Amino acid sequence: MPLTPSTTHAQASAVxxxxxxxxxxREKKSRLHKDDPxxxxxxxxxxxxxxxxxxxxxxxxxxxxxxxxxxxxxxFTRWNGLGLQVFIGFDNYVQLFNDQYFxxxxxxxFFYMIGIPIGLALSLLLALALNRKIPGRTVFRTIYxxxxxxxxxxxxxxxxxxxxxxxxxxxxxxxxxxxxxxNWLASTTWAKPAIIxxxxxxxxxxxxxxxxxxxxxxxxxLYEAASLDGASAFQRxxxxxxxxxxxxxxxxxxxxxxxxxxxxxxxxxxxxxxxxEFSTASAVWYIWRQAFRYQQMGYATAMAVVLGLLILVxxxxxxxxxxxxSFIID
Amino acid sequence: xxxxTPMNRNVSRTIADIAVWIALAxxxxxxxxxxxxxxxxxxxxxxEVFALPPVWIPAEPQWNTYVRMWEDSLVLSGFRNSLIVSxxxxxxxxxxCSLAAFALAKMRLPARNFIFFGLLAGIMIPFxxxxxxxxxxxxxxxxVDTLLPLIVPAIFGNIVMIxxxxxxLESVPNSLIEAAKxxxxxxxxxxxxxxMPIIRPAVAAQFILWFMAVWNDYLAxxxxxxxxxxxxxQVVIANMNVxxxxxxxxxxxxxxxxxxxxxxxxxxxxxxxxxxxxxALTGTKG
Numbered sequence: 001m002p003l004t005p006s007t008t009h010a011q012a013s014a015v016x017x018x019x020x021x022x023x024x025x026r027e028k029k030s031r032l033h034k035d036d037p038x039x040x041x042x043x044x045x046x047x048x049x050x051x052x053x054x055x056x057x058x059x060x061x062x063x064x065x066x067x068x069x070x071x072x073x074x075x076f077t078r079w080n081g082l083g084l085q086v087f088i089g090f091d092n093y094v095q096l097f098n099d100q101y102f103x104x105x106x107x108x109x110f111f112y113m114i115g116i117p118i119g120l121a122l123s124l125l126l127a128l129a130l131n132r133k134i135p136g137r138t139v140f141r142t143i144y145x146x147x148x149x150x151x152x153x154x155x156x157x158x159x160x161x162x163x164x165x166x167x168x169x170x171x172x173x174x175x176x177x178x179x180x181x182x183n184w185l186a187s188t189t190w191a192k193p194a195i196i197x198x199x200x201x202x203x204x205x206x207x208x209x210x211x212x213x214x215x216x217x218x219x220x221x222l223y224e225a226a227s228l229d230g231a232s233a234f235q236r237x238x239x240x241x242x243x244x245x246x247x248x249x250x251x252x253x254x255x256x257x258x259x260x261x262x263x264x265x266x267x268x269x270x271x272x273x274x275x276x277e278f279s280t281a282s283a284v285w286y287i288w289r290q291a292f293r294y295q296q297m298g299y300a301t302a303m304a305v306v307l308g309l310l311i312l313v314x315x316x317x318x319x320x321x322x323x324x325x326s327f328i329i330d
Numbered sequence: 331x332x333x334x335t336p337m338n339r340n341v342s343r344t345i346a347d348i349a350v351w352i353a354l355a356x357x358x359x360x361x362x363x364x365x366x367x368x369x370x371x372x373x374x375x376x377x378e379v380f381a382l383p384p385v386w387i388p389a390e391p392q393w394n395t396y397v398r399m400w401e402d403s404l405v406l407s408g409f410r411n412s413l414i415v416s417x418x419x420x421x422x423x424x425x426x427c428s429l430a431a432f433a434l435a436k437m438r439l440p441a442r443n444f445i446f447f448g449l450l451a452g453i454m455i456p457f458x459x460x461x462x463x464x465x466x467x468x469x470x471x472x473x474v475d476t477l478l479p480l481i482v483p484a485i486f487g488n489i490v491m492i493x494x495x496x497x498x499l500e501s502v503p504n505s506l507i508e509a510a511k512x513x514x515x516x517x518x519x520x521x522x523x524x525x526m527p528i529i530r531p532a533v534a535a536q537f538i539l540w541f542m543a544v545w546n547d548y549l550a551x552x553x554x555x556x557x558x559x560x561x562x563x564q565v566v567i568a569n570m571n572v573x574x575x576x577x578x579x580x581x582x583x584x585x586x587x588x589x590x591x592x593x594x595x596x597x598x599x600x601x602x603x604x605x606x607x608x609x610a611l612t613g614t615k616g
Contacts, residue, residue: 042438044517045437045438045517046437046438046439046440048433048437048517048518049433049437049438049439049517050433050439050440052429052430052432052433052437052517052521053429053430053433053434053439053445055426055429055430055485055486055487056426056427056430056449056486056487056489056492057445057449058486059483059486059487060448060449060452060486060489062483062486063460063464063483063486064452064455064460065452066463066467067460067463067464067467068455068459068460068463070463070466070467071459071460071462071463074462074463081462081465081466081469126354126357129350129353129354130354132347132350133347134347134350134351134354135351136351139358140354140355140357140358141606142599142602143358143361143362144357144358144361145598145606146361146362146365146595146598147361147365149542149594149595149598149605150365150546150591150594150595151545151546151563151564151587151590151591151594152546152548152564153546153548153564153565153567153568153587153590154564154567154587154588154590154591155591156568157567157568157571157583157584157587158364158365158367158368158584158587159364160571161371161580161583161584162364162367166380166382167379167380167382167384169363169364169367169384172383172384173363201360201361201364204361205361206609209606209609209610210609210610210612212610213610213611258456261456262456262457262458264458264548264549265548265549268548268552268568269548269568269571272572283458284458284549287458288458288461288549288553291461291462291465292465292553297462297466300462301462301463304458304459304461304462305459307456307458307459308455308456308458308459311456312454315454
């Protein structure tokens with residue numbers, strides 16, 4: 001969009017997020033009031049405003065925009081981070097396309113996302129349960145939320161020990177039910193589920209809280225009307241609760257996918273070598289290792305750019321699907 | 331279908347409530363058990379750690395482990411470093427965020443929407459994509475192995491916080507600010523005397539959430555901090571986990587991990603109401 005003087009003025013006076021028409025009306029109104037943008041008073045205000053936003057804008061340019069540009073450039077070079085940076089065209093991208101380890105790490109990263117629908121379903125159930133007027137609900141809410149605020153490093157250390165094959169909490173509890181648990185983190189079959197279980201446990205309280213807030217904001221009259229029409233509890237859930245909490249579900253899916261695609265801490269702490277046969281290594285873990293252990297900065301950056309693009313594309317697809325689906329509901 | 335009498339309905343509702351309560355209680359045990367086990371392990375002797383059947387309550391709690399932890403390990407310096415980083419980031423960062431939110435919500439600013447949505451687009455770019463160039467940037471100016479790379483980028487502001495403060499400011503009537511202007515207040519005075527008190531609840535909640543995030547951060551600190559005495563607490567406990575596991579000193583590891591999450595746990599339990607409210611808000615407004 002070309003920035004003509006009138007559009008810049010409209011932008012300046014528009015409250016961000018406001019529709020264009022309202023901005024336009026406001027502009028008209030301000031003109032009626034002989035609110036001249038060139039007046040010295042406005043000039044001072046603009047200067048102050050610019051000074052007030054200077055820090056985040058500068059921070060964005062220095063620590064986001066510049067590194068992003070540099071990352072794209074560096075992904076086309078052979079580079080150890082210190083010395084010579086040699087332009088090698090698409091070689092890094094060809095390499096990652098053929099790199100079994102990178103494929104495995106990407107596969108693992110997306111495999112962990114199985115935990116997202118499981119966690120969302122469980123937390124919705126929890127929120128429904130906590131929405132009932134039962135004694136001790138605030139205590140329950142606090143307990144379910146404690147893992148969310150706990151340091152991920154400490155939690156990963158704790159769970160690594162809890163998954164110990166012989167003396168860990170998990171297998172000791174399983175033994176009570178007569179189940180002989182595996183040595184979780186040393187097993188190619190069970191290492192990934194172990195990490196998923198831990199991640200679901202840690203994230204449950206957060207989604208529960210958002211769902212609870214959404215459920216509580218549903219107008220009671222909707223349920224009453226449905227009850228009068230003879231709708232069963234399950235029908236009310238399907239026809240009222242589920243659509244009403246949809247925005248929260250969407251928000252949680254988008255943020256969980258973005259966060260899940262960057263899973264690193266639990267992997268590095270619980271399985272410092274990437275797990276048995278590389279079965280737990282995540283994309284970020286592999287990128288980090290290539291960059292900071294093996295000084296393959298150029299190659300690692302190329303993988304990081306691919307990961308960033310994947311996240312962007314998946315997020316855009318989700319937004320598009322969301323828009324289309326909400327049309328059907330309306 | 332049989333019609334239920336009100337009496338019947340009340341009974342079935344009570345039964346359902348009891349069933350739900352039991353399910354919630356079992357779930358709560360699952361949620362809290364690992365953490366209790368962490369505390370219990372930290373108080374065991376090394377022998378009790380490997381006892382079968384497991385010991386839940388140590389015969390003689392080994393409080394000494396906690397003394398040993400402060401003396402023999404780097405927990406103390408880790409604590410100090412984490413505090414320095416978290417406090418300087420959140421205190422200075424909160425000021426920059428509040429100023430920016432004020433300007434973006436209430437002031438005449440050229441290209442305001444462009445600036446705001448540009449900043450917002452920045453959070454679409456994941457940290458792993460930026461971390462290598464950032465690392466090289468900071469290493470060329472000699473900041474590797476200092477706390478500066480963890481502090482400096484963050485004090486330029488955090489767009490999530492700006493977003494929520496700006497949202498909060500939308501509800502403040504413009505006439506209030508206009509009146510202050512007519513009274514001859516400078517923009518700094520308007521911000522400090524008027525805006526800050528208004529947005530204080532939102533600032534407090536965002537401050538706590540940000541503090542928690544910085545305190546718990548792990549990836550950026552392990553990139554930059556090599557010297558053990560310069561590491562933040564999360565890195566210290568992760569290294570202890572490797573070092574002491576070979577000596578089978580699980581009580582010490584668990585003690586350090588517990589201490590690492592204790593400050594945040596305390597903050598959470600004290601400010602529970604505010605934290606829960608502002609988190610619930612992120613879902614509905616985000």
